[in-house]
Amino acid sequence: MENVRNLFQLLSRNFGLLNEQCCDNCCGQEISPVQSHILYEINRQHQPSMQEIAGALGMDITTFSRQVKTLVDKGFVKKTPHPADNRINILSLTPEGLGIENNINLTVNTQLHSVLSTMTEFERETVIRSIKLFNDAMQKSTSSCCTPPK
Amino acid sequence: MENVRNLFQLLSRNFGLLNEQCCDNCCGQEISPVQSHILYEINRQHQPSMQEIAGALGMDITTFSRQVKTLVDKGFVKKTPHPADNRINILSLTPEGLGIENNINLTVNTQLHSVLSTMTEFERETVIRSIKLFNDAMQKSTSSCCTPPK
DNA sequence: GACTTATAATTGCGAATTACAAATATTAAG
DNA sequence: CTTAATATTTGTAATTCGCAATTATAAGTC
Numbered sequence: 001m002e003n004v005r006n007l008f009q010l011l012s013r014n015f016g017l018l019n020e021q022c023c024d025n026c027c028g029q030e031i032s033p034v035q036s037h038i039l040y041e042i043n044r045q046h047q048p049s050m051q052e053i054a055g056a057l058g059m060d061i062t063t064f065s066r067q068v069k070t071l072v073d074k075g076f077v078k079k080t081p082h083p084a085d086n087r088i089n090i091l092s093l094t095p096e097g098l099g100i101e102n103n104i105n106l107t108v109n110t111q112l113h114s115v116l117s118t119m120t121e122f123e124r125e126t127v128i129r130s131i132k133l134f135n136d137a138m139q140k141s142t143s144s145c146c147t148p149p150k
Numbered sequence: 151m152e153n154v155r156n157l158f159q160l161l162s163r164n165f166g167l168l169n170e171q172c173c174d175n176c177c178g179q180e181i182s183p184v185q186s187h188i189l190y191e192i193n194r195q196h197q198p199s200m201q202e203i204a205g206a207l208g209m210d211i212t213t214f215s216r217q218v219k220t221l222v223d224k225g226f227v228k229k230t231p232h233p234a235d236n237r238i239n240i241l242s243l244t245p246e247g248l249g250i251e252n253n254i255n256l257t258v259n260t261q262l263h264s265v266l267s268t269m270t271e272f273e274r275e276t277v278i279r280s281i282k283l284f285n286d287a288m289q290k291s292t293s294s295c296c297t298p299p300k
Numbered sequence: 301g302a303c304t305t306a307t308a309a310t311t312g313c314g315a316a317t318t319a320c321a322a323a324t325a326t327t328a329a330g
Numbered sequence: 331c332t333t334a335a336t337a338t339t340t341g342t343a344a345t346t347c348g349c350a351a352t353t354a355t356a357a358g359t360c
Contacts, residue, residue, distance in 0.1 A: 005258040015162040017306040070170035108155040237337040
């Protein structure tokens with residue numbers, strides 16, 4: 001059995017570092033890697049509730065609640081009560097939050113493209129397609145983990 | 151410019167979850183994801199010093215020092231003074247530490263292979279080769295980040 | 301409608317993690 | 331021998347984390 005863990009251990013480490021570096025470089029002290037994940041996911045989903053984002057990120061809901069609170073205090077996230085169910089809060093990015101999110105996007109993309117630019121066109125496309133493929137497979141496989149069956 | 155951040159954001163998230171899940175499943179309470187990274191890197195390098203491991207992981211040396219201390223207390227890591235320079239501590243895994251590391255390796259590999267098993271042989275090999283390729287490119291590109299020039 | 305149960309989110313709390321600044325220990329340089 | 335440099339640890343305070351308990355709202359039952 002080939003040792004694929006090696007590959008992914010390095011991959012996750014590298015990306016983790018890149019992620020922190022980005023938070024420092026492009027957002028100063030105003031955001032942490034975890035918070036960057038949260039902004040990303042709020043932006044991605046359509047009118048998500050707290051549970052939905054926390055679930056997607058595999059975060060404990062109480063930890064998530066506090067992180068959201070600080071993001072609200074910073075003015076990056078807005079909580080809107082669900083019109084049909086007052087228990088639920090709909091999360092959305094404020095214009096400032098969206099600005100930060102776009103900033104991160106740009107910075108990370110630039111860095112990644114700089115890494116990818118050392119490859120040939122063919123390699124680059126293969127790599128991108130491969131990761132897409134892998135993510136899909138992963139999603140199917142781990143969906144049972146983060147969204148408990150009941 | 152294609153949005154490659156998307157891919158890597160999901161990738162790192164998925165692997166992060168998988169990593170935590172592994173720490174819970176295969177090691178119980180006795181190890182955290184950060185500590186798993188440390189064991190991995192100690193095992194990988196040849197008679198590494200504290201600085202070398204902390205540098206490779208991009209960790210603050212004081213945080214690293216404390217994490218190593220808890221790993222020593224748990225009996226997974228050994229610190230040996232460098233014969234020629236008493237300031238330096240050489241890090242190594244104890245038999246128990248190596249056991250844990252092998253355990254993690256096996257568990258993560260099994261899970262990853264389960265994910266990869268949904269692909270065709272060709273896809274699988276392409277994915278593995280691609281990640282290898284990308285790690286190499288990343289390594290070259292970020293080496294300046296984690297090992298500051300001086 | 302009153303009462304119980306279920307769900308969404310927050311808060312109390314203690315433990316673990318983090319990083320800056322300062323201290324310690326050892327070696328190297330002049 | 332004194333000073334500067336390097337490796338590691340400790341003081342300390344802020345942040346993060348997750349379990350248990352709490353609050354607030356909604357849904358189900360009689």
